[in-house]
Amino acid sequence: MCDTCGCNLTPGNRKFAYKPVEPGATTVSVLQNLLKKNDDQASHNRAHFDARGILAVNLMSSPGSGKTALLEATIRALKNEFGLAVIEGDLETENDAERIRAQGVPAHQIVTGTACHLDAHLVHDALHHMNLDGIDILFIENVGNLVCPASFDLGQHANVTLLSVTEGDDKPAKYPVMFRAADVVLITKTDLLPYLDDFDPARSEMHVRHLANSAPVMQLSARKDAGMETWFNWLRQQLAAQRARVNSGTTRRPAIQADGARLHTSNI
Amino acid sequence: MHELSIAQALVEQVARIAGEQHAEYATRIRIRVGPLSGVEAELLASAFPIAAAGSLAEHARLEILKAPIRVRCQTCGAESEAAANRLLCGACGDWHTQVISGDELILESVELEMKEVKESV
Numbered sequence: 334m335c336d337t338c339g340c341n342l343t344p345g346n347r348k349f350a351y352k353p354v355e356p357g358a359t360t361v362s363v364l365q366n367l368l369k370k371n372d373d374q375a376s377h378n379r380a381h382f383d384a385r386g387i388l389a390v391n392l393m394s395s396p397g398s399g400k401t402a403l404l405e406a407t408i409r410a411l412k413n414e415f416g417l418a419v420i421e422g423d424l425e426t427e428n429d430a431e432r433i434r435a436q437g438v439p440a441h442q443i444v445t446g447t448a449c450h451l452d453a454h455l456v457h458d459a460l461h462h463m464n465l466d467g468i469d470i471l472f473i474e475n476v477g478n479l480v481c482p483a484s485f486d487l488g489q490h491a492n493v494t495l496l497s498v499t500e501g502d503d504k505p506a507k508y509p510v511m512f513r514a515a516d517v518v519l520i521t522k523t524d525l526l527p528y529l530d531d532f533d534p535a536r537s538e539m540h541v542r543h544l545a546n547s548a549p550v551m552q553l554s555a556r557k558d559a560g561m562e563t564w565f566n567w568l569r570q571q572l573a574a575q576r577a578r579v580n581s582g583t584t585r586r587p588a589i590q591a592d593g594a595r596l597h598t599s600n601i
Numbered sequence: 602m603h604e605l606s607i608a609q610a611l612v613e614q615v616a617r618i619a620g621e622q623h624a625e626y627a628t629r630i631r632i633r634v635g636p637l638s639g640v641e642a643e644l645l646a647s648a649f650p651i652a653a654a655g656s657l658a659e660h661a662r663l664e665i666l667k668a669p670i671r672v673r674c675q676t677c678g679a680e681s682e683a684a685a686n687r688l689l690c691g692a693c694g695d696w697h698t699q700v701i702s703g704d705e706l707i708l709e710s711v712e713l714e715m716k717e718v719k720e721s722v
Contacts (some may be wrong), residue, residue, distance in 0.1 A: 358628065360713070363614070367614065367708055545672065
């Protein structure tokens, strides 16, 4: 690394960068991620999940792409196999949490008011309202928004990004930050494909690859119960991988914490 | 508009550093923002005065360095510039690349005006 911009600072030599404390003007090298406070809270949340062997999954998409319908169908199919719980994020109403509770699993609603995304502190507060005994998978349904949620680590282990076929197959090219952060992309409402001749799932997948993202791209319809088994198997694999990580004392951050930022900051 | 949340986090961080250094106030703040961080530099610049009002950073000049997007190809090893939605290798065109610059959201440095230290005679 170079000696001009300060990116050669490490946790070991950082104290020297802080040294000049004299009257008058002084410049302090910092090189910390701007979201350090959120990221610290997210790591705390993740440690909490890991200690209990829970897999935390963050669902992101635009409003109305079927996140809650996906969760309802997933709960119906898997609630006897795993302990499931849901944190719902919306600007207003308890509607989504009520839909989840109607399926017989615990749900906590975060009402964000005007905030366009969940952050690690909101999720932490929600965790204090939840009994996580016997929970294997915790779903966090983020605020419907393809922009802001992509920048905030919540403490999850994996990001699921939904893209419904009514939206346009170039969404990954329009919202690269969001789709780059996806560990799996779900093309939803595929039962409507016969009516939408301009949506090509292969083109969506190509746009995801152009973001250098090798995440699986799955096609499903939660309402018509099509393609759901592939998604369930992905969840089973993720839970098995999470249990293996817990046993070996490691954890996994999703792609939200950018690789480049990690290369350039010293607070790792 | 999550840039206001980011600006608030920035001001908090600057205030903490100024406190640690026993500084009077911050005069210049330098941050580096890449297009893949999901933060719009112009929106952050307009959110900053709102977040900084009444803080040690109130009169600080915010300098935003825009980091270009660069990728390293995992197939051929070449490094090249790329567009946000086409992170392909500029040499061989493969999509198996790693972003090495362009997704940063980093507070690089803070310029502080220090308090006068009264020397004991």
